[in-house]
Amino acid sequence: MVPQQFERIFSLPFVLGGRQVLAKKLPLTVREITLAEALGGADGDILSLSAVPAPCAGSLLCNIPDPGWRTHTVYDDRVACVLSRDTWHYLSLAGSFDGFMANRYSEKSRESFEREEGRLMARCGGELVLREYRDAAGATADFVRAVERIRAVCATPPPALPEKDRRRPARDGRGYVLFAADEPVAYLRLGRLDDILWYLGAGERDDYRSRSAGSLLHLQVIRRLFQDGECRYLDFRPGDSEVKRQFANGALRSAVLLNLRPTLLNRAWLAAFVANRRAAVPRGGSLAALAESGQLALRGALSGTG
Numbered sequence: 174m175v176p177q178q179f180e181r182i183f184s185l186p187f188v189l190g191g192r193q194v195l196a197k198k199l200p201l202t203v204r205e206i207t208l209a210e211a212l213g214g215a216d217g218d219i220l221s222l223s224a225v226p227a228p229c230a231g232s233l234l235c236n237i238p239d240p241g242w243r244t245h246t247v248y249d250d251r252v253a254c255v256l257s258r259d260t261w262h263y264l265s266l267a268g269s270f271d272g273f274m275a276n277r278y279s280e281k282s283r284e285s286f287e288r289e290e291g292r293l294m295a296r297c298g299g300e301l302v303l304r305e306y307r308d309a310a311g312a313t314a315d316f317v318r319a320v321e322r323i324r325a326v327c328a329t330p331p332p333a334l335p336e337k338d339r340r341r342p343a344r345d346g347r348g349y350v351l352f353a354a355d356e357p358v359a360y361l362r363l364g365r366l367d368d369i370l371w372y373l374g375a376g377e378r379d380d381y382r383s384r385s386a387g388s389l390l391h392l393q394v395i396r397r398l399f400q401d402g403e404c405r406y407l408d409f410r411p412g413d414s415e416v417k418r419q420f421a422n423g424a425l426r427s428a429v430l431l432n433l434r435p436t437l438l439n440r441a442w443l444a445a446f447v448a449n450r451r452a453a454v455p456r457g458g459s460l461a462a463l464a465e466s467g468q469l470a471l472r473g474a475l476s477g478t479g
Contacts, residue, residue, distance in 0.1 A: 299354030331376025
């Protein structure tokens with residue numbers, strides 16, 4: 174697998190009274206850690222700055238496994254700061270769908286899914302059909318049309334499908350749509366890189382939400398992924414949501430780690446940034462508030478020039 178690495182200008186923000194008053198711009202290499210790398214653990218080569226080009230001040234490691242680093246640490250060869258921490262959810266496709274259901278859900282929950290499927294079929298007066306649309310087969314336009322039919326009847330349309338990420342290599346994208354009596358009621362979009370799929374988004378019709386159309390769609394797609402046996406994991410990416418909590422069967426701690434060369438100036442800038450971020454948290458504030466300030470700092474930093 175080719176490492177997802179690129180260079181960009183990174184803005185380190187300093188905030189006073191809730192307003193950004195200064196931003197230190199740093200040229201960095203940015204490395205996006207893949208799920209396969211994350212599950213294998215981070216080695217010293219990933220953390221080292223030896224391969225970072227000379228013009229760059231350091232590296233930004235996105236979604237690297239977090240063993241419990243301190244927020245700010247000075248090493249002999251680098252000075253590091255954890256900008257944010259998160260939980261990385263994923264679904265292992267090892268074994269069988271029946272095994273996944275038995276291990277992931279209680280008997281009561283499995284029976285509830287069966288009842289919801291029966292209610293949905295009774296409501297639509299017909300059978301439920303899952304249709305798959307693969308980009309490689311030229312089916313993208315058909316998938317988009319089905320999604321737009323769903324969005325058109327929603328009072329609050331689901332988010333539009335994400336555009337292709339220019340930083341990722343070509344992928345075998347695919348979409349899934351659940352049809353109830355020939356009407357599209359829910360959709361799911363996945364991307365693929367090698368033997369790992371990743372979650373790009375989903376939506377359902379407002380009038381079918383009470384019948385759990387979205388949940389039933391996810392379960393039907395997961396069943397098909399187990400049956401196909403093409404991929405090892407479904408990567409839900411770091412972050413928290415109801416979908417991830419409901420369907421993931423594995424998780425790991427991840428962080429966004431900033432590594433700078435250990436020059437006196439870099440040490441001073443990073444120490445000042447960490448002190449400024451801590452000062453932004455109200456007295457007696459929780460660790461969650463500090464984590465939120467880290468997320469804000471990261472969004473501000475990544476808003477620089479790409």
